[in-house]
Amino acid sequence: MGWIKGGKSHTHDSCHHGHSDHSHSHGPRAAAFSGMDLPFVPAFHEQFGNIADDTMDLSQQPKKRSHLDDSSTWDIVKASQFGNLDRCKELVEAGYDVRQLDKENVSVLHWAAINNRLELVKYYISKGAIVDQLGGDLNSTPLHWAIRQGHLPMVIQLIRYGADSSIADGEGYRALHLAILFQHMAIAAYLMAKGQEVDGPDCNGQSPLMLAAQKIIGPEPTSFLIKNNASVSAMDKVNRNTPLHCAVLAGNVDAACVLLKAGASLDLQNANGHTPLDLAHQVHSPLLIYMLNQVQQDRSRANSRCLKIAVKYRVALQFLLTTAMLGCLGAILDMNTDSWLLKGILLVCVVCAISLATRNFPSEVFHTLLPSTSLMASIFWMLVTWCLWFLPDILCSCDRVLFTFNATALLYYYLRACRTDPGFVKATEEEKKLNVLVLAEAGCLDPSIFCTSCMIKKPVRASHCQRCDACVAKQDHHSVWTNTCIGARNHLYFVLFVFFLLLMSMWMFYGCLVYWSTHCVPRTEEQGLLGVAFAVVDCSPWLLCIFLLALYRACWSSFILLLQLYQIAFLGLTTAERMSLLMHARKHGQCLSLSQNPYNLGVVRNLVSFFKLRCCGLFKPAVIDWTQQFPPGHDQRLFRPTDMV
Template identity: 50%
Template structure:
């Protein structure tokens, strides 16, 4: 109806009896598609009502929650503009309403903390008057962080956060192994030392590492594990395995693992990019064709969603042919780096497999064991007494081997037999729970058969017998069939 009225000459800038224009009403009723369409058609995101309030002010004051405040911020509205009567900024209005989610969004966008209204109050002054402890904490924390930005040392620490986190992880893993290997029969003493170590270690990320970088803790744990796995192999296992094929295979595996880890981490997974003009054209086109909804339009990126894409809230971007946000690499896995991810998993499992083999080889050569005579429990006590460090590294390697092998087999099954990503498979399984008929994961437009699925994924042929189909999933908006598949479909 809005589109029809505008096409017949309706003026969206007219003010109603309560002093609101069309965009203000769309904000009050949280109609995000209408907001996007009006702005794309030329309506100003900073348009004021009779009281001088912008849509952002109205959203922060009248609509409790993160939306549509977060949605409006995507259109780059003025954050520090003030209204006519109270001279409040959007942040003032959010604090006055106790709108915690809106305060969080506005602080993240960079709203001013020192602007005073007609009463001479800053947002913090208003929060102190209302005694909203959560908002007071948020404002004080943000003010402290912005003040710290003035110091060079703090800026340097922020740049080096990941490196410092990695160094902390390396040192902590060594300290744990050192305590376990400590020449003492008192496990109570070792337990107290471990508890003290973990307490001291937990203080560092809390004070020196930002919240956003805490998601990389599994990544630095993995890299630290690989570092000590390599050091253990080189120092303890090298004398026994030097010159054997196993040694060179391990070296090749660890180099390949580091390479494919880097490629998975550094390669663009398929982030969708578009200019502001293209964005507006897409919004208008989708709206006027009746397709401006969450299935085809991303309200976070303000773009038309390519087929098989999904918005990652960690990376804050839509990813083409989205598979997952990998916990162990700290990056999304998508169209651009999915094949690197497969090799990353393969060589990680190989590295861990060789260190497990090396551990058993070390125990057989350096530890006096009586497994056949006394059984498993005595054998475990003997290898613990012989070298707690080797057992420690063995357990770490076994842990990484278990999850990497499971994920690798799961990925290969999905790619070869289903032609689906992890996200698509999980979504279809969830849908099947609410359906009366059984949903087959094999019957999808993306499953072209075992051979063709592998050829398309790895983009490699087989002596002309199988040719990969080249699809750019960053700009694909319609279902694509392979020519061979189309013939089968048309013949049915």
């Protein structure tokens, strides 16, 4: 931000333009505060109150500054800074020309804009103030000043009065560049919705994406611009650098990672013939060098036909590999040999073979799919074990029918949980722009209403999932076991899948006990518990692995099921909402009653609504499309953490 200190305003953004490494921007001297060596916002707030606060109570200011209480002695600059409309009107009516510039080349409209004085701006413009007046050491318009300070209402008002967002300030920045530079994403979204070109260059030929990659450490501004169709291959006019060149020069690893995921080219050369990898060597960044080399290798391998097929059918391929690995593990352990050394060597060979098979497979995709494919593989081998090991010893037809029903329901609900749209909130480009304009002009462009990542108006109870990179209606969590979000439309399927997975584990326990009691029959009195354990291992190491695998599945599935049922029945909340409330209460040191919230309808009604129980018309579950439930009046959410504290 800009600070007025010692009569000058400085921005600490280390701006790079052309061949300059650092440029310092200087604003106007504060004529009203001559002789005071004070920062514009913080120190002034400490001693006199925040002049940008429209609700400031002057009567509570220190008495030793009592001369400030007498506004009749203020000049128009100080009155504009404090937002004293009556005093400003008095001076203007007395003959002060609102177009007049003070000795620092600043108009009163600038001072009203930087302090977010909406009524004063309206009054000054009605009296003939020039909305695009350039002034100050930065040679900026009032719109530039408002953007630097992050005053979205002032930006909206100035644009309504005809402010030109394409005008560049003394440093060459246009309106969108400033919004990105100071990370005011809401203002940037509004400017783009009003027609500001996302790739529009500043006076130095840099696009906003280049500026974000070069000057903003962190992924958010870069990711925000890419989601709004910013070009990753544009070049500046001076050095012919792309956004990736800029990120590498600045050592911005986060921005470089986002750009590479968006497909930024590694082969484009700047005016000096340097690629991004060349620049990474020049700035001596081992992490960037490794990252760029890795991406280059992945892209070169991606041209092979085999890898394209592997990526296309990655889920099926990884399922087959995981299933084969578990099958080989069981076959080796169940070999009719007493040589554990041989078994160990064979296991190492299997692991090496799987490693070689997946070496050229994209590591990120492999690790993402590993939990879900391992779950599917374990279920497959549980079914095989039941059919080949347990079924001959289970003579009760009722057990066979129940297990078949359990297995069918498990597979059905797992596929439904994986394949059903969890409730992604979608909007067209035109709808996104309209949402931004409507929310901004209603004063509701805040994170609880608007998602700057998706550029959409968020329904109530919706959350943005970083893994899916989308807003999900009534989001519960992102499940690694289904590799998808769990939200309003697949939450029921997920809970039923976990329930039947727990039952499947119980059936495996039952089958193992029946098999061991039939085929092992250890003599506990003679051998003791240790002898029983050895007898079980010798009887079938594979069944012991299945038993331990079922135990692991039973532990986490029972925990998740109990937690889900507790939240559904007794709280009426999702996991995301419960965690958000707990974090809010912990942060503010407040007591919290989770059960007292607008969505808790009581245990019976909560269960009826979630499981959609009708019972031949006895119950009427509430049917709500949570992707279309928006906050009433756009000015508040139906559900906020503070409502429950």
